Amino acid sequence: MKIRGFLLGGILLMSLLVVGIVSLFDTDPTVSIEENRKLATKPEFSFESLFKGSYISDLEDYYADTFPMRDRFTRANKQLNGFYHYSSKSEEGTMLLIDASNGAEQGGMSLADYESARSEASTGKDANPQDQQNQQEHTVQPNYSDVTENNTDPDTPDEPVAEPEPEVDVTEEVDANAAHDSGWVQNDNADYQTLGAVTIIGTQAMEIPTMVPDVIASYAQVVNDMAEKMPDLQVYSLVTPNAAEFYSPLDFHTGSHSQKKMIDTLYSQMSDSVRTVDIYSKLEARTDQYIYFRTDHHWTARGAYFAYVAFCETAGFKPVSLEDFETGRYDEFVGSLYTFTSKYPQSEILWNNPDYVDYYLPIVESHAKYYTNSSLTGGIPIAVVSTNISNESKQNKYLCFICGDTPICVIETALEDAPTCIVLKESYGNAFVPFLTSHYSKIIVIDPREFNHGNKPYLDLVSFAAEQEVDDLLVINYPFMINNSTYVNYLRGLIGW
């Protein structure tokens, strides 16, 4: 038995080698639905990237992302994380605290993005990896036909979710932009600084922001400058607290985590020409209602409704009563904070205690289209509130509001004589915007993250607003954004330095 050491050691090493060889020749998946992201693709070799060190680190990322049986390993890792991030498994005892340096608003996502990703994940597996890579880089496009197929619900509302757009040039335009978008998340991550944490306590997940006074001051400055550069517009600043302010343990919403302090600090620095909207006290008075999701970082449409009431009071509109809306519900919804924590077993409690999404349909007849740039050509019709998102998955139902994040979305209502407005927002604004249809003839919704940096299209907000003859400008954000220098830079980019 002299050789047993060689034998056993040899078996171990050769098993490693077999896995290693398989890893070189197996077919690589390109997207991970579970993680909500595109997996790393094989980096292209160049001497420049080799000497900078980026080639090797990209290659290692690619290798880990495409390791054989990666799904199985990541599921096992979730169990392993239960040891390293221990908490009681009971509903009351569940606790988790992780860094959220990226914040929840990494870049925005539209319903079309989501649908196309799903179809890519389900159909793309057998394709040759090289082809797939090409396909991703050059032809990623929202897969409208999928959305339309789902659109067989008999209760289809006035607005179809998405009509296939037959014009060829339009599709090309979308193509080009989608291709640009590929690099977006990665570029973005580097920019976002540590802003706070995500926590699960019991069945409630929350994002905890941390105050950065300098960034808040520059946010105030940008909004003030908007008012100054566009004197014909009435500028409104709407900053909403998130769920942590009302449902987290005391430490997580006091001191540097106090959202009230953040909002008060911000509003106190606004010039007189900016009207600030007190959403905070409206929500604070209704914390016994279902105004925030537990598994998602957003507010519910009901929460957004109270913000709308606050806005109406400031702007002098008469708010529509909540009872007057036709409503509907998506029963099971597990949102972004589940995805964000899905590496840890504590997230299961969110999965097992899903939210639901109530929506309120516009009362005034409204039609929406989204555009990829400010030329407002080649628009793609979408629903202001979509009632037919597939129930197949528990996730991403929040995308029913103006179909998620798109660069520019224009809603035209039947109120032809009413004023017009521009809304600058991240996804918190999505649930809010549909309520405005009762007061404006035209609402132009702009996502500042989609313009004026990297390969994004150019938009000069001042001249755009003048061209469109807009009356009001609403800037709506939640606390992670007013403390986020990258986002503030995007806002600044719209009007120039």
Added chain:
Amino acid sequence: MVFSSLIFLYLFLPICMLLYVISPSIRIKNGVLILFSLIFYAWGEPLNVILLVISALINWACGMLIDIWNKEGKTGKKRFAMILAIVVDLGLLGLFKYAGFLVENLNAITGLSIRSPGLVMPIGISFYTFQALTYVIDIYRGNVKVQRSYPRFLLYIALFPQLIAGPIVRYSDIEVQLQDRKVTSDGFFTGLTRFCVGLGKKVLIANYCGEMTTRLLDGKTAGLTTVGAWLGILLYTFQIYFDFSGYSDMAIGMGRMFGFEYLENFNYPYMSKSITEFWRRWHISLSSFFRDYVYIPLGGNRKHVYLNLLIVWALTGLWHGASWNFVLWGLYFFVLLCIERIFKKALDHIPGVIRYIFTMILVIFGWTLFYFTDLHDVWNTFAAMFGFGAGVFNTETKINLISTIPLLILAAVGSTSLPKTIGMITATVFAGGKSSDGEVRSSMFYILTFLFDLAVLILATVSLVGSSYNPFLYFRF
């Protein structure tokens, strides 16, 4: 490249081992090792590999010169060749590791604004430079024979198991093995097991301690609570031990698999009862280097011993990094060692448990100095540790504390000799003494060890693949 990566585990190591095994002669085997070592180094440092090769060449040439002039009896020239090698080695180290630091301080003192050379330190330079020094000095002293083959010398300097994170292997320790070594079946298997132990220490303990340390201590020391500060530094204390000793374990293990016998680098340092003992158990290859190549030549215990100690510990601190906190950290140990030297008799009367606890607390304070390169953070953390921070306890501390309890227990047990004792007992039980079925029972031990290795490899893979799991809240395809 690092050992704890998927590419190393699943491609580099097994392919290297396979080629090594099928190589028919020691020359080819050495060739395989040199080739793989250079690939290993070039993987992360494609340009600095040239520096490595040139540095080895200069030291090899100086060794040849010392030998030639030694034979010719030219003492002065021989001395010159050694000094030349030392100047080149320390010069390169100084240029790449300390130039930025030096310029920064010079500017601060003189008010000048000299531009920093902005060189990035080549990984492992502190280790391979010291290895080269042991060769040149020992050949000058006549302790080792000259190495006439440059490839063999390059193998000594660049051998990938110890190349980037030690141990600092002395030439005298592997002089013979460079040309003649044998891998035994037992040696191969225990080497592999040692590698797995190290891998587990690094991936399954150190990485998680590190993740938590970062969360607790990075960037917000002003907001630390007392419990949070202690928890953070304690986790860092474990991280640095498991990371570093895990790397040494992997190096020693792989060395054995190729037939090299390296000396131990760590010997349960967290079981020490004095700082003197701690430094006999921590990073042994470094402290013994400073002892034999700096402290003793300076005069050792015979003359101006405290000055010698001061020099050695200032250098030890500086070796760990070009920043004042490392110098402070070295001097901190200088002071502690002096105190122990002066009060040795009195300290010996204190019960062992108390000495143990005190030693650990002093070591933990040391790691606080070591962790933060910004002295404000050191100050804030010490303040928090003694109750002058942002309170004693809060919700964040509570969640962090509870979530790390299993990890803390694992790390605490793992840093004692208990796991080793369990292994020894198992071995004794299954080795079965001289009984007639000893062979079978002994095989049982092999199989248990095999299963242990397999389990560590699988868990490490789960963790490494899992760390690529990186959920995004939003698609952007």
